[in-house]
Amino acid sequence: MVAEVEQKGRSKPENADGLILKPLYTAARQFAKSLIRPSTIIYPFERLEDPKFREEVAIESGRPIGVGQVWDNYRGVHALNVNTCISCNLCAFSCPDLCIDMVTVPGGDPKHPKKCPQIDYGKCSYCGFCSDACPEGCLSMTTRYELSTPKRAEMVYSPQKMFEIYQRKLPMNPIRLERPANEDSILLDVPLCIGCNACARDCPTECITMIDIPKANPKPGEKPAKRIWKEPVINDSDCVRCGTCISVCPKECLFWGTHT
Amino acid sequence: MALTTLWDVAYFLASGLLYVVSRIIPPLSGVLSNGDLVWGLSALVFGAILLAASMINTIMLIWFERKMLGRFMDRRGAMHVGYAGLLQNFADGLKLFRKNTFKPRDADGLGFYAGPTAYMVTSLLMFGVLPVSTGWSDGSLPLSMLLALVIFSFAPLFIFISAWSSNNKYSLIGGMRSAAQMIAYEVPILLAVVAVVVISGSFDLNTIVSEQRNYWYWGPLFLAMIVFATGMLAEMERIPFDLPEAEAELVEGWNTEYGGMLFAYFMLADYVRALAGSILVVLLFLGGWTLPAYFPAALTSLPLAGIVVLMVKTYLVFGVFVWIRAALPRVRTDQLLRIGWMRMIPLSLASIVFAVFFVLVKCIPVLGCVPSMGG
Ligand code: SF4
Ligand code: SF4
Ligand code: SF4
Numbered sequence: 287m288v289a290e291v292e293q294k295g296r297s298k299p300e301n302a303d304g305l306i307l308k309p310l311y312t313a314a315r316q317f318a319k320s321l322i323r324p325s326t327i328i329y330p331f332e333r334l335e336d337p338k339f340r341e342e343v344a345i346e347s348g349r350p351i352g353v354g355q356v357w358d359n360y361r362g363v364h365a366l367n368v369n370t371c372i373s374c375n376l377c378a379f380s381c382p383d384l385c386i387d388m389v390t391v392p393g394g395d396p397k398h399p400k401k402c403p404q405i406d407y408g409k410c411s412y413c414g415f416c417s418d419a420c421p422e423g424c425l426s427m428t429t430r431y432e433l434s435t436p437k438r439a440e441m442v443y444s445p446q447k448m449f450e451i452y453q454r455k456l457p458m459n460p461i462r463l464e465r466p467a468n469e470d471s472i473l474l475d476v477p478l479c480i481g482c483n484a485c486a487r488d489c490p491t492e493c494i495t496m497i498d499i500p501k502a503n504p505k506p507g508e509k510p511a512k513r514i515w516k517e518p519v520i521n522d523s524d525c526v527r528c529g530t531c532i533s534v535c536p537k538e539c540l541f542w543g544t545h546t
Numbered sequence: 547m548a549l550t551t552l553w554d555v556a557y558f559l560a561s562g563l564l565y566v567v568s569r570i571i572p573p574l575s576g577v578l579s580n581g582d583l584v585w586g587l588s589a590l591v592f593g594a595i596l597l598a599a600s601m602i603n604t605i606m607l608i609w610f611e612r613k614m615l616g617r618f619m620d621r622r623g624a625m626h627v628g629y630a631g632l633l634q635n636f637a638d639g640l641k642l643f644r645k646n647t648f649k650p651r652d653a654d655g656l657g658f659y660a661g662p663t664a665y666m667v668t669s670l671l672m673f674g675v676l677p678v679s680t681g682w683s684d685g686s687l688p689l690s691m692l693l694a695l696v697i698f699s700f701a702p703l704f705i706f707i708s709a710w711s712s713n714n715k716y717s718l719i720g721g722m723r724s725a726a727q728m729i730a731y732e733v734p735i736l737l738a739v740v741a742v743v744v745i746s747g748s749f750d751l752n753t754i755v756s757e758q759r760n761y762w763y764w765g766p767l768f769l770a771m772i773v774f775a776t777g778m779l780a781e782m783e784r785i786p787f788d789l790p791e792a793e794a795e796l797v798e799g800w801n802t803e804y805g806g807m808l809f810a811y812f813m814l815a816d817y818v819r820a821l822a823g824s825i826l827v828v829l830l831f832l833g834g835w836t837l838p839a840y841f842p843a844a845l846t847s848l849p850l851a852g853i854v855v856l857m858v859k860t861y862l863v864f865g866v867f868v869w870i871r872a873a874l875p876r877v878r879t880d881q882l883l884r885i886g887w888m889r890m891i892p893l894s895l896a897s898i899v900f901a902v903f904f905v906l907v908k909c910i911p912v913l914g915c916v917p918s919m920g921g
Contacts, residue, residue, distance in 0.1 A: 306874065313618055313873035320620045328625060 361412045362431045364405060365456065366448035367424035368393075372490040373401040374528035377416035377425055385409035386416060391445050398487065402445035407433050421526035428456040470542040472520050472531060478539035481516035485531030485540060493524035494531060556592035560584055563591075600673040603857070604817045605635045610861060611817075611868050618872035642813075645806035653803065654711035661708025662804065662811040668700040669815040672822035677752050679835045679852030690751045691739065694826060698781060701819065702728050705790065709800035720799030723879065724790035727780060730886030731787075735777035737894035738770040742830050744901040755834030762833035766904050770897035771831040773890045775863075778823040780882065782816070784867060786874040787882060824863040825856070832859050 368391060378386040385406040394400030403416070403425065417425045428451060435441060486494040496516040518531070522545075532540045561584050568575035577583070609624065609632060616623030624631025649658050675687065675694045687693060702725045709721025743749060745766065746757040764771050780787040791799035801812045828834060835852035837845070845851060877885065 309873040309875075310869065313869060316620065317614075317618050317869070317872075320617045324617060324620045324622050326621045328622065 361414045361427040362429050363407070363427070363433065363443070363451060364417065364448050365426055365428045365452035365454075366402060366445055367452050368402055368445050368449045370422050370424040371400075371402045371445075372422055372526070374421060374490040374526055375401075375530060376419045376421060376526070376528045377403045379529065380415040380419040381410075382413060382415060383409045383411050389445065403448075404442060404444050405448070406442045408438060408441040421528070430456055470527070471522050471545055472525060472527075472540055473543035473545075474518060474520075475539040475541065476517065478537045479517055480537055482536060483516065484534045484536060485518050488530050488534045490528060490530060491524050491526055493521040494518045495521070552595065553588070553592060556595060557584070557588040560588035560591050563587065596673055597670065600670065600818065600821070601814075604814060604821050605639070606632075607821050607861075607864060608635050608817050610864065614865060614868045615872055618869070639810060639814075642806055642810040647804075647806035647808050650713060650803050652713045654713065657707045657711025658803075659808070661704050661711060662808045662815075665701060665704040665708065666811045666815045666818075668697060668704065669818040669822070671697050672818070675751075676822060676825050676829065677755070677834075678825065678856050679850075680752075680756075687750065689749045691743075691749050691754065691830075694751070694822075695735070695739065698819070698822065698826075699728065699732060701781075701815075705800050708804070712800075712803035714803050716796040716798075716802045717800050720790040720792070720796050720802070723792075724783065724800060726879070727783075727787070727789060727882065730882045731777040731780035731890075734773050734886055734890035734894050735781065737891060737898060738767075738774040738777065739830070741767050741770040741894065741897040741901040744898060744905060751829050751834075755829055755836060758833040759836045760839070762831065762836075762838075764831045767831060767897055767901060769893045769900070771827070773894045773897070774830065775827055775866075776885070776890060778827060779867060779870065780886075782820050782823050782867075784820065785871040786877050788876060789879055789882065792876060820864060820867070821860065824860045824867065827863050828856060828859040832863070834859075 373388065373394075375388055378388055385408075386403045387406075388401040389404045390399045391402045392400075405416075412427070414427055417427050420426075430451060433441065481496065483496055486492075486496050495518070497519050499515050499517050518540075520531075529542075532542070564578045564584060564587065568578040612634070613623040613631070624634035627634040627637050649655060672694060675690050675697060677690070705724045706721040709717040709724070742754060742763060745763060746754045748754055748757070783790055788799075790796075791801075793799070796802070801809060804812060835856040837855055
């Protein structure tokens, strides 16, 4: 009885035709199809970027699906134009994984060394925040995705290495966040400033000029001081809002704010 | 001395070796010319050649399966070690060889180590029995086919021993399944073989093959061949009858606890058995080392032609096994039993009846005639 109930429950009776011959036929067809050339490519020696694969995929799907061609926002290894980098540090600030170190590169003056980002791809999550933050557009993301290496140390790309990638003119990610026009500006808490020149020295865009001002409010009866006091004036249109001046100020008299 | 059989080659090598040694160390020449010593050494050389040949073939068989299975899955299989990955399995073997073999704390040492070893050794014994060409071995065993089947069915015992002694529930279940599975396939296999015996009139594999020089048994005994090959699949524990290994349920079945070289033993022995099983199918049903009459006789009289023909057929049969592996899902125990008892046994009985009929009427129009029953 039990067997009968089971038999009734089945939608189709088990027969050799459907259970054995059909799979055998399917497998044989697959075998014959892939005997000449299986779909799997021999990756390091053949690539999906190769023109023949590109064509094939484009034909089969009717449109390129990111194979061989790159999506607009593909985010691979960075390219860095060392020549236009202004050492503003913004990329390192914006990196959520703290994988950017600013390292000295040749080309700066001894007092004001030129520093460019060095990226540890062992940590990088390819978020692209750094290239969005870069005010000069010199740090961008390319389509390069092959990073494997036997040594962990080789995952750290020096600025020179990323400059080489830049020089190869790989397709680069053209999408950049628009930087808002009326961001906060750098404001000065005037009474605190001691006119030390640190911000003007370190500003990457050299938009800070130190202007002479008389010492404010000399005490009655005192002679005005001989010494000329200085105070930074920031050219707001050149400022890239990197915050370097704030971080170097010894008296913490620079801060973010809005001009009123 | 004509080097016609493998034994002759071994004897030639052994006596040559002893001759060289006795020339280098003259005082030993009296001892070394002893006939028993030459005989013993030739037996060792014989065994060594046989072992090397079967191991190399086994490893090539694994390569063959990997490549073929790759194509079935739209892949390429092993590619990079050696030409088309030919040396990949040697590399894998080397890796396993270098690994530590360790025993679970609660496992039984004797069974744990003896099981794989015995499994390997009994599987290799097969090649001592199977003739692969006319000139393979000198002495012909009158019951070699039965001996081959007996050796073949040792395996579940050792599988069960190693599974039980590794003290793991998955291993144990796998081992028990392996032992229980025998009930399903041993009887049909033997019945299918009876049909062959009825037609050929012999239990000797050499005779069975030479009886097939005019026509192969796969014509008249097609049903028996299907039953035998299916039974062999179950005997080798290959998909779709790999219940004892069933990765989805039993981790790795009876060899769950094994690693390193012991695992390599199991792996190799599995393929040794696959090779032996395919050779057995070829010997019993596909004419062994004979070729149909329309091939020129000059081709078959070339040296080693018999072995090459047999090996080509063997790889083709194994290719069909791989095809089945790629296509079919694993069956359940009850399904296996039902296949064994309700499909395969009636089919093999039918083919026995047909074989008897064939022998009685002597000639059937399409299938040809039974040769003289001299053997
Ligand atoms: S892509 Fe993101 S994680 Fe990588 S360096 Fe740039 S900011 Fe850091
Ligand atoms: S954000 Fe751009 S300009 Fe600034 S340091 Fe980084 S790479 Fe150089
Ligand atoms: S934030 Fe400060 S250091 Fe940076 S560019 Fe503007 S003024 Fe210069």
